[in-house]
Amino acid sequence: MKFSKLGLLTLLISLFILNSCKNQDAIGLGVDDANQLHGSMVVDSNIVINTVLEDTVSTTGLAKTPLAYFNDPEFGTTESSIATALTLPGNTSYTLPTGVITIDSVRLILPYAEGFYGDSLTSKFKVDVHQLNERFLSNKTYYNNKQWNYNTDLLGSKTFTARPHDTISVYNIIKGAPDTLIKVAPQIRIPIDPAFPQYYLFGPASLRTSINAFQSAVMGLYINLDKAQTTGPGGNLLFTLDSARVSVYYRTNNGGTLDTAVVTMPVPAAGHAAQIKHVYSTKVQTALNSTATTNSLVYLQGLAGLRAKISFPDVKNMFDSLQNNVIINRAELVLTPAPGTTIPYAPAPKLTMYRFDLAKQRIRLQDASTSDPRGVNGPSFFGGYYNSATNEYHFLVTAYIQDLMLGKSVDYGTFIAPADPALTNLVNISPTASYPDRVIIQGNNSPYSIKLNVIYTKIK
Known part of the structure; x- marks a missing residue:
């Protein structure tokens, strides 16, 4: 099957699936109900994630x-x-x-x-x-x-x-x-x-x-x-x-x-x-200066503080054994806060995720973009909200991962950062100086490492 046909088929199937699902934070990949997707699942835990500084931001005339x-x-x-x-x-x-x-x-x-x-x-x-x-x-x-x-x-x-x-x-x-x-x-x-x-x-x-x-x-x-x-x-x-x-x-x-x-x-x-x-602690400064491929702990902070840079090096080769003859039904990024994050140091209630375009300008992921037919379900479907019952954040990144796998999208830089939970009508990707919450995310080398859960269907 040619990639052009696969892309069209992927779009049609993705639109059908997305329009039939509820808020992804409430469902998750393992919920057994009428909305459960059928197919095989693969878990990608080889994710590169590191702590980086946030950009400077205008503070003139902030609402808060x-x-x-x-x-x-x-x-x-x-x-x-x-x-x-x-x-x-x-x-x-x-x-x-x-x-x-x-x-x-x-x-x-x-x-x-x-x-x-x-x-x-x-x-x-x-x-x-x-x-x-x-x-x-x-x-x-x-x-x-x-x-x-x-x-x-x-x-x-x-x-x-x-x-x-x-x-x-x-x-x-x-x-x-x-x-x-x-x-x-x-x-x-x-x-x-x-x-x-x-x-x-x-x-x-x-x-x-x-x-x-x-x-x-x-x-x-x-x-x-x-x-x-x-x-x-x-x-x-x-x-x-x-x-x-x-x-x-x-x-x-x-x-x-x-x-x-x-x-x-x-x-x-x-x-x-x-x-x-x-003025950062020794632990944060060590994470910022680290030359390791990925950090075991990642620090995210509002008030123009810290964000995470993330990449998925195995995505293109994930389905080589199947000659890439697959459709990704759902791809969900799962992040878990480090232990000990309680009041007054509770995890930030909301995170955002965005990417760079060729000019290094911030743009929304396909799944969060209202200009992409696969992202029309809105910000609550895209996710990023902290679930205290599971101690997790979830992002639905199906379209983004599919495009990376097919080579339709180039990763010029992808980031995760705190976001104001009061902004519920859009996926905000701008650096914020009016939101102070923070969270420590577990990277790799732990039982609760960051992971990408992918449900796919093989095309015969």
């Missing part, structure tokens, strides 16, 4: 921005700091309220985002706020390795325990009416030196005439965790900075009439970025 100090006993330390711009109230020129102004308090408000990873039970954090010595430009792209220049004098600080799911009660300041106590979304409220808004907001009129004048003077804020004051292993926190702001609570005396009010200096959209630093 990391603030971190995490002393991970397996991976080493991760630090993430935040730089932000500030803008005038209403994002326009600002006119002072009438009367004598007295500042009562100032708070930098950082709303939590979903996705904390680390120890939230025993660890305490101390967050420090500084003023930038360089202007944050909202129209510029900043990467995770950007080193920010900031004033070491403190504008404010706060010691806290991470509570990303707990609402808090604050007073809602209503101009000309009694203040009321209300519940607000989980957030950190950091006291700021009143001298800061006293000068930049209530001071020289020239600073309030335009956004450019204000931001040129303020420069921006630099927010980091004091690692010397962090107790326990710490962790990675995430914040929704498009809702962050400096709130100034003040009183006015207007001819004997007293009133309380609040005015905010918001962090503008795309006006924030993260500076991320990883």
Whole structure:
């Protein structure tokens, strides 16, 4: 049979099989039900997999921005700091309220985002706020390795325990009416030196005439965790900075009439970025420097940390004895986390898998691509989700392995990396700086080595 006919037959059979199956994480290759595939199975355990560094990534305007100090006993330390711009109230020129102004308090408000990873039970954090010595430009792209220049004098600080799911009660300041106590979304409220808004907001009129004048003077804020004051292993926190702001609570005396009010200096959209630093443990550094064909342990880490490069050297020769007269009904990659991965070091709930094209650009595998008829079943079918019952990850790679076997696809580089589990409508293949989870995968030379299970049918 010629390969052209085999390719067409493979496509038709694969489409029929894929459309008749459920989510592959729920089925697996060994489930005996109505969806079980019939044929012979071969297990390929000669898989080359190694730990490599993730690419640098833009951190400007992230939906979830990391603030971190995490002393991970397996991976080493991760630090993430935040730089932000500030803008005038209403994002326009600002006119002072009438009367004598007295500042009562100032708070930098950082709303939590979903996705904390680390120890939230025993660890305490101390967050420090500084003023930038360089202007944050909202129209510029900043990467995770950007080193920010900031004033070491403190504008404010706060010691806290991470509570990303707990609402808090604050007073809602209503101009000309009694203040009321209300519940607000989980957030950190950091006291700021009143001298800061006293000068930049209530001071020289020239600073309030335009956004450019204000931001040129303020420069921006630099927010980091004091690692010397962090107790326990710490962790990675995430914040929704498009809702962050400096709130100034003040009183006015207007001819004997007293009133309380609040005015905010918001962090503008795309006006924030993260500076991320990883210092890896000896074990991780050894894996990165290894010249072995494959590693026994592979380290995967979010926040633009670590990924795995994987290849399948035996795929082309897998069916030589059958003169390659086979159809691959299903190919499933199975990965098992190393033992001892429990909270607060639980395995990342989701991984992604992608490949390079000829130009070394990231593209989706055929099984995950909506432009390929064999990948139309969606991201949940492609897999990558952690199954706590089996302690495994599964990827359905039928089309990719078939194309490698037939020489229709060239492996210019294939990778596995952590992915944000909240993104369920697509297979995300971009490097991530807004997802902190990690996992250690068993490579080769263990009872739970990475393996490729292939169900095939011989063509007579």
